[in-house]
Amino acid sequence: MVKLGRRRGTRGDALDTTFDIALILKGLDGLLELVGGVLLLSFSPASIDNLARRLTTHELSQDPHDFWVHHLLHLTGNLHKTQVFGAVYLLTHGAVKLAIVVGLLRRERWAYPVAFVFLGGFVVYQIYRLTYAPSVGLALLTAFDLFIIWLTWREYRRTREKALTH
Numbered sequence: 001m002v003k004l005g006r007r008r009g010t011r012g013d014a015l016d017t018t019f020d021i022a023l024i025l026k027g028l029d030g031l032l033e034l035v036g037g038v039l040l041l042s043f044s045p046a047s048i049d050n051l052a053r054r055l056t057t058h059e060l061s062q063d064p065h066d067f068w069v070h071h072l073l074h075l076t077g078n079l080h081k082t083q084v085f086g087a088v089y090l091l092t093h094g095a096v097k098l099a100i101v102v103g104l105l106r107r108e109r110w111a112y113p114v115a116f117v118f119l120g121g122f123v124v125y126q127i128y129r130l131t132y133a134p135s136v137g138l139a140l141l142t143a144f145d146l147f148i149i150w151l152t153w154r155e156y157r158r159t160r161e162k163a164l165t166h
Helices: 014-042 045-062 067-077 079-105 111-132 136-165
Strands: none
Touching: 014 079, 014 136, 045 067, 045 079, 067 079, 079 111, 111 136
């Protein structure tokens, strides 16, 4: 279990708690990406497509024009073209995210600049994606990432100031 890097002698404020909760959420996201990458490599595209079709048959019988179901089936139907890329992306993205989260939760100094570079890169890419494929989900994710960057910057400044005074 990761021991949270709460500063000694301080109770911490609401933003400290928010920072830890946001990091845990990011860590869970990274873990889900790792699991998704492993599952993507473990099953054939045809098996995944068949499973998606079986799971969505009832929904399509009730709403033949369901937006999400059609997108899911389109994704799984074309998985044979992108399976390896998708798996490698999920595995590397998830592993990097987990490493950064663990480092930040432990208040490791190396993790702050690494987090700024990677989260900043994700935000730049997400903003680029929003310019040609806007979506509420991606906009919310981008706002969440910007909030985490701000919280991380705040924590980094406090950690650095404490190190300079000791």
